[in-house]
Amino acid sequence: MKRILLGMALTLLFIPKSFSQGNTEYTGGYKINFNEDGSKYLRIIAWGQFWAQYSDDVPDDASNLNLSVRRARVLTFTQLNKKFLILTHFGLNSLNGSNLSPTGKGESSQLFFHDFWGEWQIGKNIAAGSGLHYWNGISRLNNSSTLNFMTLDNNRESWAALGLSDQFARHLGVYLKGKVGRLQYRVSYNEAITTTLDSGNDPTPNGRAVYRGRELLGAGNAGKVVQGYFDYHFLDEESNFLPYKVGTYLGSKKVFNIGAGFLNHRNGVVVMDGTGNLEGEDVNIFAVDAFYDAPLADDGSAITAYGVFQSNDYGRNFVLGPYGTGNMIYGHVGYLIPGAADKSRVQPYLSYQTRTIDAIDDNATRFGIGANLFMTGHHSKLTLEYANSKVGNGDSSGVLTLQAHIYL
Template sequence: MKKILIGMAFCLLFVPKSFSQGNTEYTGGFKINFNEDGSKYLRMIAWGQFWAQYNDNAPEDQSDINLSVRRARLLTFTQLNNKFLILSHFGLNSLNGSNLSPTGKGESSQLFYHAFWGEWKVAKNFYAGTGLHYWNGISRLNNSSTLNFMTLDNNRQSWAVLGLSDQFARHLGVYVKGRVGRLQYRVSYNEAITNTLDAANDPSPNGRAVYRGRELLGSADAGKVFQGYFDYQFLDEESNFLPYKVGTYLGSKKVFNVGAGFLTHKNGVVVMDGAGNLEGENVNIFAIDAFYDAPLGEDGSAITAYGVFQNNDYGRNFNLGPYGTGNMIYGHVGYLIPSAPDKSRIQPYLSYQTRTIDAIDANATRLGLGINLFMTGHHSKLTLEYANSKVGNGDSNGIITLQAQIYL
């Protein structure tokens, strides 16, 4: 394991200088203008993330080194004027040797819509939209972009209802977004999915809640998903043209935001009493967070820091993989080492999460230690991360991941 870690670190830190490029080469991706001033256009963004992972706790009959395509995505959006927009986002996730299919027709090999929505400008700084959207509530990380993470990937528990009430962190519904002064907001009202990740589990007398409210109680009783996120921008203001929150600006902006958000789903889960009667319970999730990203001087150094407290109430004794009723504290911090913007740049980082799981009266923790090598900002980068996670009194699990990312 030590030899593998040293080898990966060598590859990450000592990339030949001929691969080093500056961000000035990127001028906004592929854009087709339909008029001279560019106000009528079609914009396309493509990206891929490729993983090599070493798992020190893999079963004896499985390889401890695995290769995968973590994400393969294409996003397009277009405007004929600033009064309306349509966006589509499709791709696939986590394609590996275990879910490849012989002829490319298996479920994991298929592209699917991550998002598809239309949006209208109602008034200055006020917009409304509908469709399969990503205007989420709860926290910044529940709205994060996968293009510009500072850490290897998002904090998994921050996508708090992925596969429970939504399709891969996107809900089908209506939303409004906008700003009032320096306060930005997004609020949405959504359908919940019927076939959830909890579908294989049945309610048991006085047992844990199961996230099957829409299926077992019917759509009328289960209700809709209502969520929102609000953040006050003390320094440079971030764009809210698209919903995707930036992970790190690499010192190009000076941002300090404090936010709060929520998600509530009436009768989203179902419990069974001692007599076998089914009852619905509400799902309520709330978070407060803060984000700071700023240059530290004229030498190209910068800091990125984020922290969140999240209260998760999925109902009585709910515990399903990354989801569980209880509290979560998560934070990360990264330091961009001084370097000229047109050279390769290095950013070590640290992340830590701890959360309580009421169902087992125990804690879960995750420690991440990583380093980014930016060859052309986020458009061409390598990330090496060691993560160690533990649930309750179980054994800890260490995973080393090397990621290569390109986006255009």
């Protein structure tokens, strides 16, 4: 493993200078204008993330080193005038040797819609939309863009309803978004999914809550999810044209935001009493967070810092993979080493998460250390990260990941 670590580190730190030039002409993807002033247009963005992961904690018959396509995505949006917009986002995730299919027809090989919504401008600073959308509640990280993470990937537990009430962090519903002064907001009213990641588990007498409310209690009792996120922008204001929150601006903006958000799913989970009777319990998730991103000097250095406290109430003793009733604290910080914007730049970072899990009366932790090599900003970068995770009294597990990321 030491040889692999050394090789990956050398790959990250010693990229030839011929690959280090920036692209100052990039304006946000390929744009097709339908009129002379560009107010009627179609914009197309494509990106991919490619992983090599090494872990010692694998079964005897498994490989320590695995290759995968973490994300393959295409996003388009168009406006024929400023009164309405339609957005389409499709792709696939985590394609690897275990889920590839012989003729490309397997479930994991198929493209699917991540987002598909229409939006109407109903006032100067307010818009409404409908469809399969990403205008999420809870926290900044539950609205993260996958184009410009600072860390290797998102903090997994921040996508707190993924596969439980939504389809891959997207709900089908209606939303309202806008701003009042420096306060931005997004709220939505959505359908909950019927078949969840918990559908293979049955309620048991006095057992844990099971996330099958809509399935077992009916859409009338457990069919809707309400969520919202509100953040106040003290310094530079971020765009809310699209829902995707930036991970790091690499010193191009000076941002300090404080936010709060929530998600409520009435009767989202089901519990069983000692006599076998079923009843619903509400799912309530709440978070407060802060984000700071700013240049430190004229030499190109910059800092990115984020912290969040999240309260997770999934019902009685709920635990399922990364989800669990309890509280979570997460934070990360990164430092962009001084350098010219049109040259290769390095950003080391640290991340840490700790969360309580009521079902086991214990906690879980995750520590990450890594670095980004930006060859053309976020459009072409390499990320090397080592993460160590531990749940309760179990053994810790370490994973080393090298990612190549590109988007156009």
